[in-house]
Amino acid sequence: MTREEFMQALTSDTINKVSGDLLALAQAGKLQKALDVTTGLYGYSLAEPAKQLVALAAASYGLIPRKVINDANSHNWKDILAISSPDPFNLTNAGAIITAGQPGSGAQFSTTGNLVTPRTVNFKPFAIGGQVDLESIKASQGFDPALAKETTNTLLLAIKLMWQAYLFGNVTDIGAQSVTGATVAIVASPVGSLQPSTTTYFVRIVPLTGMAANRIFVDVPGFTDANGASALAGRAVPAGGVNANLQVVAGSGQGVGVISAEFNSGAVTGANQSLKITWPATPGAVAYAVFVGTTTGSANLKCECVVGQTQVTLTSLAGTGIVGTAAELPGADETGNARHFDGLLAQLLVSSGAQGAYVKNVNAALGGSATVPEVTQFQDAFAAIFQKTKLKKFRLLIGGAVQRSLTAKGILSNSMQIFASPDANGRVNMSVGASVGEIINAIGGFRCPVEVDDWIPPGTAFILPMEIPYPMANTTPMGLEWVGNYDFLRFDYYPTRADGPITPFDERCNGALAVYFSGGMGVLYNIWS
Numbered sequence: 001m002t003r004e005e006f007m008q009a010l011t012s013d014t015i016n017k018v019s020g021d022l023l024a025l026a027q028a029g030k031l032q033k034a035l036d037v038t039t040g041l042y043g044y045s046l047a048e049p050a051k052q053l054v055a056l057a058a059a060s061y062g063l064i065p066r067k068v069i070n071d072a073n074s075h076n077w078k079d080i081l082a083i084s085s086p087d088p089f090n091l092t093n094a095g096a097i098i099t100a101g102q103p104g105s106g107a108q109f110s111t112t113g114n115l116v117t118p119r120t121v122n123f124k125p126f127a128i129g130g131q132v133d134l135e136s137i138k139a140s141q142g143f144d145p146a147l148a149k150e151t152t153n154t155l156l157l158a159i160k161l162m163w164q165a166y167l168f169g170n171v172t173d174i175g176a177q178s179v180t181g182a183t184v185a186i187v188a189s190p191v192g193s194l195q196p197s198t199t200t201y202f203v204r205i206v207p208l209t210g211m212a213a214n215r216i217f218v219d220v221p222g223f224t225d226a227n228g229a230s231a232l233a234g235r236a237v238p239a240g241g242v243n244a245n246l247q248v249v250a251g252s253g254q255g256v257g258v259i260s261a262e263f264n265s266g267a268v269t270g271a272n273q274s275l276k277i278t279w280p281a282t283p284g285a286v287a288y289a290v291f292v293g294t295t296t297g298s299a300n301l302k303c304e305c306v307v308g309q310t311q312v313t314l315t316s317l318a319g320t321g322i323v324g325t326a327a328e329l330p331g332a333d334e335t336g337n338a339r340h341f342d343g344l345l346a347q348l349l350v351s352s353g354a355q356g357a358y359v360k361n362v363n364a365a366l367g368g369s370a371t372v373p374e375v376t377q378f379q380d381a382f383a384a385i386f387q388k389t390k391l392k393k394f395r396l397l398i399g400g401a402v403q404r405s406l407t408a409k410g411i412l413s414n415s416m417q418i419f420a421s422p423d424a425n426g427r428v429n430m431s432v433g434a435s436v437g438e439i440i441n442a443i444g445g446f447r448c449p450v451e452v453d454d455w456i457p458p459g460t461a462f463i464l465p466m467e468i469p470y471p472m473a474n475t476t477p478m479g480l481e482w483v484g485n486y487d488f489l490r491f492d493y494y495p496t497r498a499d500g501p502i503t504p505f506d507e508r509c510n511g512a513l514a515v516y517f518s519g520g521m522g523v524l525y526n527i528w529s
Helices: 003-017 020-028 059-063 134-139 146-168 344-350 376-389 400-412
Strands: 066-068 074-080 116-122 124-133 183-188 202-208 273-278 287-293 302-307 311-314 358-364 394-398 438-440 447-452 460-465 480-492 502-515 522-527
Touching: 059 146, 074 502, 116 502, 124 134, 124 146, 134 146, 134 502, 146 344, 146 480, 146 502, 273 287, 287 311, 302 311, 344 460, 344 502, 344 522, 358 376, 376 394, 376 460, 376 522, 394 400, 400 447
Parallel strands: 066 480, 358 522, 394 447
Antiparallel strands: 074 116, 124 502, 183 273, 202 287, 273 311, 287 302, 394 460, 438 447, 460 522, 480 502
């Protein structure tokens, strides 16, 4: 389903959820006008409806089918993971001369024994609340009915957050951030502003899950020099510090890890220097908050940036972010939440054996060169998944910065096909720039579409099958499905006299993501820009 088809279907579904009388008011389009009586009798031209300029529902949401089943609070199935392959020429009488009439070697189908694996996912309630007071309902009639708008926006917000949960929901804590091997190097940079000093720079790292990373601003380092020195000229996140939505409380499981142990640099010895900070990746983390200071102790360190990779170069320090002991940061690991269901990343990371996904910490820029005409990490993933599953058709879901890196690497490695078409006058009309729209799988030659997802932070790429062409696979094309005992519905609450004349409601559902075939999937993470 294309983005346009999805949004059209979503709009139709949303309209059906809005009550008829409010819909009629929205369609009536009566324009409310006011007069400016201070300087003259001027009309008031008010465009309707309100122009809502906020990214909400993700178009990729429509990729995963949703199924409602009644009378259950979990979804259960069984996987047949293997069927033995005996020698069809070797009859049961081992060593005997092959003659007619002898039975064949027995194939062991996995109807019994340990080849049949039971699987289950437990349903989890998911809800976003909305509320409109009577005065707002009445005042908005004929322009942009408040209850209809609130219902629509609440549903769109719920769908956006559901998609993020599909990708990054996490039940179990990802664990402490290791700093083993972490370094703070002093590097020369034309744009670096650190001057000769005896100062030592101290660093701590806070890991974030995808749910937390999507609530704050994630910096994207630049592409200019080997040290990334122009990437972040000091702090690029809001001046007040990491977004207030990063705040957590004990037990809330908001996707924020504990601040790491401290590691530090040597002194700056020359002019025009920068800090090149590198640390190990934490599986399950898709972003990291980087705290830096010139005095030891987390209380003296400020959050300079949040990035989706494990290296960043800071050309200067703003020193205006939240401190390493701020209330926004938890005292215990809050990256997991028992009230969540596990999303795609969490389920791929824990998969193993015949169901095991391809999981790769890229730990650098994508590979490939003029002498190696392919983007090696993606082709390696395709090859590994094929070796295990014989699948060849995939869809890539990536963040925007990864597509930019992928495009640059595709051109550098001579693996990108660029077509120039003549215009009406027979002259070649060239455009500056390029963008990778698909990767040709070297095994089978299939075109694998590359889709930039709005809610995948920079540094992460998912590889999903486009089909599972097995006899009796009995699964969805991508091997993914949301299953629950009720899908999104508007549940209205009754206000009390103490509440006043309000209309409170939820957009809610109850279910979980079923990953049927993780062995046919992959994830690349820690892709540096």
